[in-house]
Amino acid sequence: MPTSEPPQTPPPPELSEAQPPHTLLDLIIGVLSILLLSSLTVRSFVGRWQVIRSKLCTLQSSLSSISESPHWNDNSLLHTLFPSLLSTLQRLKALSDQCTLSSFAGGKLLMQSDLDMASSSLSSKLHDLDLLLRSGVLNQSNAIVLSQPRPGSDKDDLVLFIRDLFTRLQIGGIEFKRKALESLLQLLDKDEKSTAVVAKEGNFGYLISLLEVNSQPLIREQAVLAVSILASSSEDSRKIIFEEGGLGPLLRILETGSIPLKENAAIAVEAITTDPENAWAISAYGVSVLIEACRSGSQPTQIHAVGALRNVASMEDIRMALGEEGAVPVIVQLLVSGSTATQEKAANCLSILASSSEYFRALIIQEKGVPRLMHAIQDSLSSDTIEHALRTISSLSVTDSISRIISSSTVFIIQLGEFIMHGNMILQQISASLLSKLSISDGNKRAISSCMCSLVKLMESPKPVGLQDAAVQAIVSLLTVGSNRKELVRDEKSVMRLVQMLDPNNEVVSKKYPLMVLTAVLGGGSDGCRKRLVAAGAAKHLQSLTEMEVAGAKKALHRLARSRFKTIFSRTWRD
Incomplete structure (x- = not known):
């Protein structure tokens, strides 16, 4: 029985890698030529060898293209790729010798396995060579290590650098990958222009593959950082990362x-979840991961995990999962235990949930969310956190028990007055709107009387929509107290603003607003209030508005005149 030839032993990797690329290329071409001939004379596994021969022909073409590139010999990637390719070809040469003799020491099954593995390895090398050729870096004189493009470099230089970078990332060993990722991170740290070109020219699919647990730890850590920067940079980048399965x-x-x-x-x-279409996908994985990250993660992790929950909360069809998975207690807890950024996003998330349904309002109330929201409003220095907390409380106030609690809190009512006087326009609107809905005591109304002047000023602002309505409703509520009516008319600026708003020539403010306030001021029948309004010219404008049949003008004029006639009648009776 004939014995099979022992497979040829490839040269040790260290010897192959020590050879210059042109020497390795000569060796590779020599073995390839023999293989192309021997693949035609094999007696066993002819079908498999036909597939391998097709790959060898493709390899021959690729090697020809490489040798024709002007600077291929300078590319350091070939120092890694050529020795590995030579080893694969030498292994195939040994297998072809055995298949020519139709004698296999290990049997047919082992030979089939060896051929399939060698063929797969050859496919991998062909892929790497194709990637290297398509990148265009072999045509560059500085292809050994492309340097970071300088500020102001043209787009072509940047594109070439990115292609070279991702080529090294995919073909090279661990050290090549590490250096390629370092270069990528430096590039992403430069400017938006560079990041946009990376999004267009980079292989995101391969970058995402490095996130898997089987990647080398340092490589994985760098890849996650790169993906986080890209995801945060633009909508296009987020879309690509999501579509590539990130x-x-x-x-x-x-x-x-x-x-x-x-x-x-x-x-x-x-x-990624800031885009609604992407946020939908969270339902496929479950929200429990995000909730646990909020519960036990580090402070930076909590900040962004609760931000992702906020994004999910905006999606109606998957919002319910937040309640079912126990997100509300965790989010409420972050109001008092989280960082400033965490508190802001937690308050925002709660405001979305509270405005969505009675189900979530009940959950927030059950978790003692109201006192924690009020505490956050009192202690926070962030206007965004205060805004979201106020919106949440406003939504919760539709529940009678909560409305009574916040209406009776003097501290909270005074804070609303402070926001009306000194807050930004959004805080002013929310505070005024909330104030107008609450049933607060006369004592608390007197405590915030100083905010009435600010409310009158807000009546002049047509934007944002709803601000004028909120301001008027709030001031009318405060004017049910006699001392507040007197205090308002003692402020000359406020009286002049009201009278100017009554002017028929003033088209900026709807006349219904000043008429509502004027009617409320005159509702107590104070002669002092009437005198100040008459002196400021209110009667003239009211008369004009009455003749124009403006709704509410006749009633206000009647109250102003009735107060005057009452005074005249009183003096006549005394005389």
């Missing part, structure tokens, strides 16, 4: 990764 690996990292990995993964997940 959300799943990021959520797995958020669940089981190290602290640095979790922090960067949370940044990426929050950024």
